[in-house]
Amino acid sequence: MSLLPGPTIAALFGADHAGDFLAHWPERHYAVHRSAGALPPALRVPELASLEALARIYKGPVTFGRGTRDARTVNVDAHAPHLFQLGLTVYLPDIARFLPVLARWLQTLEQELGLPAACTTVGAFASPRGDGVSCHFDADDVISIQLQGHKIFDIAKVDGLPYPSGQQFGPGMLPGDELYPQAGAGFPTPDHASFESIAMAPGSVLFLPRGTWHRSVAEQDSFSVSIGIRPPPAMDRLLKRVHDLLLQQAEWRRPLYEANQATGRETLATRLDGLLEQLPKLLQQIHGADLLQPDQTPLPLKAGSRLQQVPQASLAYQRLPPRLKLSVSALDRHWVARTTLDTEVPGHLADALDWLADTQAAFSAGDFYQRFASLAQADKQQLLELLIRSGFLRLLWYPALEN
Known part of the structure; x- marks a missing residue:
């Protein structure tokens, strides 16, 4: 994979180690150990200073268990530090929803790894001394970042099931239906795996490819975050x-x-x-x-880009020679009609605007360009993109069915 280290990856793994991480990504595990103060600023915000600090702003579900004794976990609506004080390991999923700075940092990480947008999440783990997570593998690539305390990861490659899809699985866990078609030769077991132990201290960063057996035990009260990476297969x-x-x-x-x-x-x-x-x-x-192609086709337009008028959107213009005063009304996500465009455009676009207002069927940008061949290409493209942004036209993400 021909990725070059960007500033986000360099800040996470260290400038001297970023290239080594990319040489391992996404097939082989990789660990680096630095000081907690060297972590990126998004991971050193006050809200991530402790489980208690995170719990003050976190409003999502909480999962708890006793990983060293049982693989089962329970989802509850509870105050996470209370569960931790009872000797339980707790997990707070999708914490970036409550930390905008972390959400923005994840976006830059996705971009530097060449990943589709919104394919990463980050959760927080807290284990009291002597507890951790039971042996399992994930269907996500995982980057674990130790923030407080020390713990030991034991890891090994899962044999016979490359790139697992669906849910996590391990001894004592009920497999999801999606795992059966993947495990026709038998469900994986870690019984004969050769485990490697990795000691995690504050500032340690560990990358685990999907399909890696792992279990952990906290040597001290432990607090960490894990980035789950799940691009679409x-x-x-x-x-x-x-x-x-x-x-x-x-x-x-x-x-x-x-x-x-x-x-x-x-x-x-x-x-x-x-x-x-x-x-x-x-x-x-x-x-x-x-x-x-992404689920939502990005601008700028190409000749093959397909568009269609959005129902309930309207377009109108007033002649103010030599210009046109153009306005668009469209429904917002609450179904409230709002003026989404109020601007002036060249007067020679009137015929094109009339055609766009009357055309209900899907059409390609190239067909529109040919229909109004006498108009400047830049004017035509800018007009279509303006109407897409204002919600009058929808840029279609799927190809037309060929006869």
Whole structure:
């Protein structure tokens, strides 16, 4: 992987170690040990000074357990420090929701790792001395950052199950349904794994690829945060693309009314066979590059970009020669109509605005450019992008179904 260390990665692992981390990412574990004062500022905010400080601003769910005794955990609505004082390990998921500075820092980390947006979360772990987490593996890549106290991680690679998907799993845990298709040869077990011990102190950072057995025991009261990294796998992107294509065909949208009718099942099965015979042709419309596209297509527009007028949005203009006073009204997320655009544009765009106001069907930017070939390309592109930002046009994220 040809990534170069950026400032966020360098601050997390240290400038001298960032390149080594990227040489291991995302296939091999990597640990670095520095002082807590060397951690990035986003991890040294007062709210992360202790479990008690974090609990004062955290309003989400709390998970607790006794990891050294049992793999089971319980979700409760409780004050986390109280559970910790009872000798329990507690976990606070998605703490970045309550720490905007941490959320912004995660965004920069995603960008430097070349990851899709919003594929990372960060949670906080607190274990009293002598407790920790039971042996398991995650379906996320994990970066664990020790903030207080000392603990020992024992880690080993899971054999026979590369890139697990779904939920975490380990001895004593009930597997999620998604794990069964992945573990047809048998569910993984750590019984014969060769574990490596890694001592974590304040400032230590440990990267664990998904599918790594790990367990921990706190040698002192321990407080840490863990970044979970879950980019979408290829199958998720493919299923989304197929779903968007099938939505464009009425027969695939038709409910299976006859599914439980004894007299209609055979006819229904025959009809579905006919639909399935069309799938290879449909799949040929999807290319590898399509699976790399984000869920929301970004600007700037390309000729192949497709757009459609947003229902309940309206466009109007007033002639103020040689300009046009253009306004757009659109519904916000509360379904309240608001003026989202109030500006002036060149008067020669009137015909293009009339066409856009009257066109209900989806169209491509390239078709629009050709239709108004006499207009300057920059004017046409800027107009479309202006109407997208104001909520009059929606930039479509899926390809049109080919006949």
